[in-house]
Amino acid sequence: MSANYASNHQTPLLQVKNLQTGFKIDGDYFNAVEGVSFNIQRKQIVGVVGESGCGKSVMSLSIMQLLPAGIGKIRGGEIEFEGEAISKLSDKKMNNIRGKDISMIFQEPMTSLNPVFTIGYQIQEVILNHEKISKKEARNRSISLLKSVGIPRADKIVDEYPHQLSGGMRQRVMIAMAIACQPKLLIADEPTTALDVTVQAQILELLKSIQEANDMSIILITHDLGVVAEICDEVLVMYAGKIVERANVEELFNNPKHPYTDLLMKAIPKMDEDVEKLATIDGLVPSITNMPQVGCRFSNRCPKAMPECMTITPQLGEVAAGHEAACLLYDSSWPSGEKRQKEREGASAV
The missing domain is CATH 3.40.50.300 (P-loop containing nucleotide triphosphate hydrolases)
Known part of the structure; x- marks a missing residue:
């Protein structure tokens, strides 16, 4: 904390x-x-x-x-x-x-x-x-x-x-x-x-x-x-089994930081949108008998996962005032910080 x-x-x-x-x-x-x-x-x-x-x-x-x-x-x-x-x-x-x-x-x-x-x-x-x-x-x-x-x-x-x-x-x-x-x-x-x-x-x-x-x-x-x-x-x-994000309710809904929270938000049906298929999160929550011991537990389902996510366990830390997330995207001590993620997204768009 x-x-x-x-x-x-x-x-x-x-x-x-x-x-x-x-x-x-x-x-x-x-x-x-x-x-x-x-x-x-x-x-x-x-x-x-x-x-x-x-x-x-x-x-x-x-x-x-x-x-x-x-x-x-x-x-x-x-x-x-x-x-x-x-x-x-x-x-x-x-x-x-x-x-x-x-x-x-x-x-x-x-x-x-x-x-x-x-x-x-x-x-x-x-x-x-x-x-x-x-x-x-x-x-x-x-x-x-x-x-x-x-x-x-x-x-x-x-x-x-x-x-x-x-x-x-x-x-x-x-x-x-x-x-x-x-x-x-x-x-x-x-x-x-x-x-x-x-x-x-x-x-x-x-x-x-x-x-x-x-x-x-x-x-x-x-x-x-x-x-x-x-x-x-x-x-x-x-x-x-872990807390991956914590924030006040307005901040969380307006600015979700963890990819898991972001996907949960996108899965909410919206009254003003006419879509044929609702958004879902691929895969399943791992069972307690098959829980990853290292790395991010969401990495095998995360669309933003990077190689480090499989081997480095992210810690819950402050990513904005009063807003905490456990994700390497916001951990500048590792190569997979937010800047690198934006570079990867920009390269894939080209």
């Missing part, structure tokens, strides 16, 4: 330092998240984007310490919340933080909600786990929470089961559970996936209003850049 970037973002709510998270496969660990570092400021909404399999959800589960036991493991780095190292806390101590100070909206509300318990029971369980209040008070608060997230007939819904609600309503229940104890940090993992466009807009508007009302920070994990543009302040772009 650059010194300028760090100095402009003091006393962060969350600090992730060189995080490495691996999974055990056939007796060996393979990292799904490799050397990830970033800060989350208070009252900030940070989007994390990238294709499926790039490590977004694994990173969030690492923060929450909800990796599958015996298979997933934080293998290195530190996670600090309000200055306290939480990556090595006991289950009991982490349980005091999880749900109260840091909460999470999971990717699929139908599988995240327990089908055999009522909506009210599941919300009350969160409240009673962290606060010493009566069951009656917890029930009344559950009804108030359901109302606050826009669920009609909250006094009746509280006694219904997940299968009786639509996808949009279930997602609102998940949000109510996540904000039940007014957390300081909310992690929303693909909160609008599988919802229709109208409901997506409502959920995003709801998250934004809750964030403003509670002075909460949000990590919004998504593959939808439209969602990021709608509510985020800053964006982290991930590829193959």
Whole structure:
């Protein structure tokens, strides 16, 4: 992380330092998240984007310490919340933080909600786990929470089961559970996936209003850049377990630096363009068992790749004020700097 970037973002709510998270496969660990570092400021909404399999959800589960036991493991780095190292806390101590100070909206509300318990029971369980209040008070608060997230007939819904609600309503229940104890940090993992466009807009508007009302920070994990543009302040772009670009949302959309981010932007359909075929990115994200150990992990898919990209691992560095990218195009210490790339493009045009 650059010194300028760090100095402009003091006393962060969350600090992730060189995080490495691996999974055990056939007796060996393979990292799904490799050397990830970033800060989350208070009252900030940070989007994390990238294709499926790039490590977004694994990173969030690492923060929450909800990796599958015996298979997933934080293998290195530190996670600090309000200055306290939480990556090595006991289950009991982490349980005091999880749900109260840091909460999470999971990717699929139908599988995240327990089908055999009522909506009210599941919300009350969160409240009673962290606060010493009566069951009656917890029930009344559950009804108030359901109302606050826009669920009609909250006094009746509280006694219904997940299968009786639509996808949009279930997602609102998940949000109510996540904000039940007014957390300081909310992690929303693909909160609008599988919802229709109208409901997506409502959920995003709801998250934004809750964030403003509670002075909460949000990590919004998504593959939808439209969602990021709608509510985020800053964006982290991930590829193959690493952060390849970081900038505020306006800068990233107006001036993407990393070739991967640029291709993601070009793949967004535009209303004012009539094209027969949408832009795509050739190839696939490498699997964790076949991850390149040297060089840029995007090099085999990158239209601007140069020989050095196969053997030199780029580091995340500042390429403009408050804008960082991990790409040799902007690393003047190697022959493949930006000037050389422009020369190559000019030669190929002739």
